[in-house]
Amino acid sequence: MRIALLAAALSTSLLMAAHAQEAQQPPKPKTAQEIINAAPSSAWRDLDPANTLYMELASGRVIIELAPNFAPKHVANILTMAKGGFWDGLNIYRSQDNFVVQFGDPDGEEAGKAKPYPAGTQTHLPAEFTRSDKGVKFDRLPDVDGWAPQVGFVDGFPVGRNPKTGKLWMAHCYGTLGAGRNNAPDSSIGAELYVVTGQSPRALDHQLTVVGRVVQGMELLSVIPRGPAPMGFYTDPSLRTPIVSIKLASDVPEAQRTPLQLLRTDSQAFIDATEARRNRKDDFYTEPPGHIDLCNVTFPVRARP
Amino acid sequence: MRIALLAAALSTSLLMAAHAQEAQQPPKPKTAQEIINAAPSSAWRDLDPANTLYMELASGRVIIELAPNFAPKHVANILTMAKGGFWDGLNIYRSQDNFVVQFGDPDGEEAGKAKPYPAGTQTHLPAEFTRSDKGVKFDRLPDVDGWAPQVGFVDGFPVGRNPKTGKLWMAHCYGTLGAGRNNAPDSSIGAELYVVTGQSPRALDHQLTVVGRVVQGMELLSVIPRGPAPMGFYTDPSLRTPIVSIKLASDVPEAQRTPLQLLRTDSQAFIDATEARRNRKDDFYTEPPGHIDLCNVTFPVRARP
Numbered sequence: 365m366r367i368a369l370l371a372a373a374l375s376t377s378l379l380m381a382a383h384a385q386e387a388q389q390p391p392k393p394k395t396a397q398e399i400i401n402a403a404p405s406s407a408w409r410d411l412d413p414a415n416t417l418y419m420e421l422a423s424g425r426v427i428i429e430l431a432p433n434f435a436p437k438h439v440a441n442i443l444t445m446a447k448g449g450f451w452d453g454l455n456i457y458r459s460q461d462n463f464v465v466q467f468g469d470p471d472g473e474e475a476g477k478a479k480p481y482p483a484g485t486q487t488h489l490p491a492e493f494t495r496s497d498k499g500v501k502f503d504r505l506p507d508v509d510g511w512a513p514q515v516g517f518v519d520g521f522p523v524g525r526n527p528k529t530g531k532l533w534m535a536h537c538y539g540t541l542g543a544g545r546n547n548a549p550d551s552s553i554g555a556e557l558y559v560v561t562g563q564s565p566r567a568l569d570h571q572l573t574v575v576g577r578v579v580q581g582m583e584l585l586s587v588i589p590r591g592p593a594p595m596g597f598y599t600d601p602s603l604r605t606p607i608v609s610i611k612l613a614s615d616v617p618e619a620q621r622t623p624l625q626l627l628r629t630d631s632q633a634f635i636d637a638t639e640a641r642r643n644r645k646d647d648f649y650t651e652p653p654g655h656i657d658l659c660n661v662t663f664p665v666r667a668r669p
Numbered sequence: 670m671r672i673a674l675l676a677a678a679l680s681t682s683l684l685m686a687a688h689a690q691e692a693q694q695p696p697k698p699k700t701a702q703e704i705i706n707a708a709p710s711s712a713w714r715d716l717d718p719a720n721t722l723y724m725e726l727a728s729g730r731v732i733i734e735l736a737p738n739f740a741p742k743h744v745a746n747i748l749t750m751a752k753g754g755f756w757d758g759l760n761i762y763r764s765q766d767n768f769v770v771q772f773g774d775p776d777g778e779e780a781g782k783a784k785p786y787p788a789g790t791q792t793h794l795p796a797e798f799t800r801s802d803k804g805v806k807f808d809r810l811p812d813v814d815g816w817a818p819q820v821g822f823v824d825g826f827p828v829g830r831n832p833k834t835g836k837l838w839m840a841h842c843y844g845t846l847g848a849g850r851n852n853a854p855d856s857s858i859g860a861e862l863y864v865v866t867g868q869s870p871r872a873l874d875h876q877l878t879v880v881g882r883v884v885q886g887m888e889l890l891s892v893i894p895r896g897p898a899p900m901g902f903y904t905d906p907s908l909r910t911p912i913v914s915i916k917l918a919s920d921v922p923e924a925q926r927t928p929l930q931l932l933r934t935d936s937q938a939f940i941d942a943t944e945a946r947r948n949r950k951d952d953f954y955t956e957p958p959g960h961i962d963l964c965n966v967t968f969p970v971r972a973r974p
Contacts (some may be wrong), residue, residue, distance in 0.1 A: 426718040510960040547952045567958040583766040585897040590888040647852045653872040655815040
């Protein structure tokens with residue numbers, strides 16, 4: 365009896381201690397993934413088919429969101445070229461390790477061999493390296509950055525900003541789509557494009573016209589064998605990766621589209637998930653990093669429910 | 670006659686103007702590559718075969734420099750395992766896009782199926798996340814960094830440093846080789862290794878034991894198809910990439926070695942080449958970036974002349 369009572373008293377006090385501990389301990393912090401999974405539907409935005417490119421490779425579909433607010437003339441030209449099937453049958457003719465893949469017409473600069481541009485293509489455009497920040501909703505990251513006075517997000521894209529000059533530009537993060545050019549700043553028209561596949565080459569920021577970002581399918585571009593020639597070019601054309609087609613999503617029959625949603629970069633869920641990565645508190649991390657780099661921020665994507 | 674004189678006078682004055690212009694214009698700045706090409710032989714150091722691993726894949730050789738001063742116990746264990754042929758016939762069983770490849774024994778945690786460790790392998794090691802900066806030659810980069818109070822180079826490796834705690838650690842840049850672990854900080858022994866193949870995951874800095882860096886052959890690891898399972902694992906073993914062998918270079922017959930030299934990170938050529946990238950002045954760049962990120966610094970390698 366005494367033993368039973370003692371046991372009962374003990375178990376009660378243990379229970380009380382456990383309750384007290386529960387009350388004292390803060391709840392286990394949510395992981396970034398848990399935050400994203402719990403995001404309300406209002407935190408997600410549909411990818412606009414009229415502003416989305418599907419790049420079809422033998423290995424699958426690469427999905428690109430264009431940035432008409434940053435590079436209106438280049439994006440308009442790219443839409444014209446996509447509608448005209450310009451890239452269909454062309455190829456990825458450069459893959460430089462830890463840098464970029466580049467695609468378009470490898471003979472584009474040889475008058476006799478170049479593939480003709482579709483009707484309506486502009487063959488000269490002004491450089492669109494930066495845009496004004498006037499009236500633009502800029503969601504700033506609090507984290508320090510060595511390449512830009514300020515960094516954050518505009519229209520869901522990672523950007524740099526210089527408040528002194530009032531300029532905004534898209535950052536060269538992994539997945540960024542840019543327009544290749546020659547030495548002249550206004551020598552790009554969007555016919556030759558590159559995608560960043562390596563450590564963010566932010567030294568290119570506001571030196572080229574950035575036109576969008578790969579939102580799904582990077583793993584198809586990043587594994588393309590590196591070209592053996594300098595800068596990752598392939599002298600042997602048979603090593604190039606053929607492009608089946610690049611089409612505007614809205615020109616693809618609805619049943620064949622990939623309806624995606626992106627987490628809004630100004631949603632609380634995005635802010636909280638980024639903070640959960642900046643200060644990871646889980647069983648693995650011994651010390652939270654306390655920082656996140658613009659190009660380490662992830663952009664959650666999901667199939668439209 | 671007058672015309673000829675006039676022409677002569679004109680051409681003389683044009684010549685004089687050209688000379689004056691030459692004298693006024695500073696010489697064209699050297700590119701990083703030109704600086705590296707002109708580096709004296711004293712700026713180069715031999716890769717030490719006793720401290721170098723050759724990872725042989727069907728696609729070629731990946732060359733790794735180990736960091737015994739940062740992770741002495743892990744590196745000693747890795748040398749024991751390499752000498753015992755531990756990784757020969759094992760595989761790369763994880764490739765996560767924009768993050769890491771990981772290799773070793775996929776059954777390493779299953780008692781019945783795990784490949785036995787070679788004689789002398791330590792099956793428990795302390796975590797070696799950081800080392801003391803006392804007496805260590807630290808070549809600091811002047812550039813701001815969000816992940817560490819200071820960044821720079823030690824023994825030719827990119828590192829972070831906290832002068833307040835007196836700690837140094839190797840940074841998770843592209844090509845960094847680390848020892849996988851479970852939640853317990855002291856659960857790595859070097860049997861399972863990962864190589865960074867994506868945007869520098871610096872959030873991992875001083876959370877894992879870093880043991881070295883790939884100095885040549887990254888393009889063989891970075892193109893490994895991404896695993897379809899979560900975190901880039903392959904549930905289908907046939908998708909894994911076989912490792913022919915991992916050997917210490919000094920255990921390979923001299924004729925089969927790849928004698929390499931690395932540009933010393935404390936040489937004037939390295940400092941000047943880094944500055945030439947930080948403030949690029951060439952026909953392509955409209956505005957020099959004025960900054961370089963620790964993980965954007967390149968480590969020049971050449972065949973030993």
